Amino acid sequence: MExxxxxxFRKFLRHLAMVCGKYKDRDDARDGLQNQIKKxxxxxxxxxxxxxxxxxxxxLESQVHEVxxxxxxxxxxxxxxxxxxxxxxxxxxEIDTIRDALAELKQSLHTIRHKKQKTxxxxxxxxxxxxxxxxxxxLKRDPMRSRQRLEKIKYHIDTVKLKAAxx
Numbered sequence: 001m002e003x004x005x006x007x008x009f010r011k012f013l014r015h016l017a018m019v020c021g022k023y024k025d026r027d028d029a030r031d032g033l034q035n036q037i038k039k040x041x042x043x044x045x046x047x048x049x050x051x052x053x054x055x056x057x058x059x060l061e062s063q064v065h066e067v068x069x070x071x072x073x074x075x076x077x078x079x080x081x082x083x084x085x086x087x088x089x090x091x092x093x094e095i096d097t098i099r100d101a102l103a104e105l106k107q108s109l110h111t112i113r114h115k116k117q118k119t120x121x122x123x124x125x126x127x128x129x130x131x132x133x134x135x136x137x138x139l140k141r142d143p144m145r146s147r148q149r150l151e152k153i154k155y156h157i158d159t160v161k162l163k164a165a166x167x
Contacts (some may be wrong), residue, residue, distance in 0.1 A: 026070035
């Protein structure tokens, strides 16, 4: 076994600690995102005001961005592959688009439930759900997409569909 110079070993340990710290930050951000999703689900099922639900959505949005930023930091540690960083940004844009569409669907569903609007509005909502599902299907075909995130998006789509069906 080769002897490793103390200076090289120290440098290795320093970098190892830095990488571990970045992964811990990312895991903490993911946990925060999961907690915010749970809070949002609970608040949307309860009788909270529209402002409180919108505040929860804003917090959720900041949590999503924080997780993506932490993922980007980890990717940059690998000397920042430009293609990977560009793809992460594209993923972020696609996820933001889907998240915005889901937020609009939830808001539409909320409006329909509370105002007891006519059937054509429900049909419009169902059409929008189908459009979001089509976007999801396109994203699902990409092997670079995170399966865990895709499963979460599918879960949210199914939840909105279930709520629309019960309206």
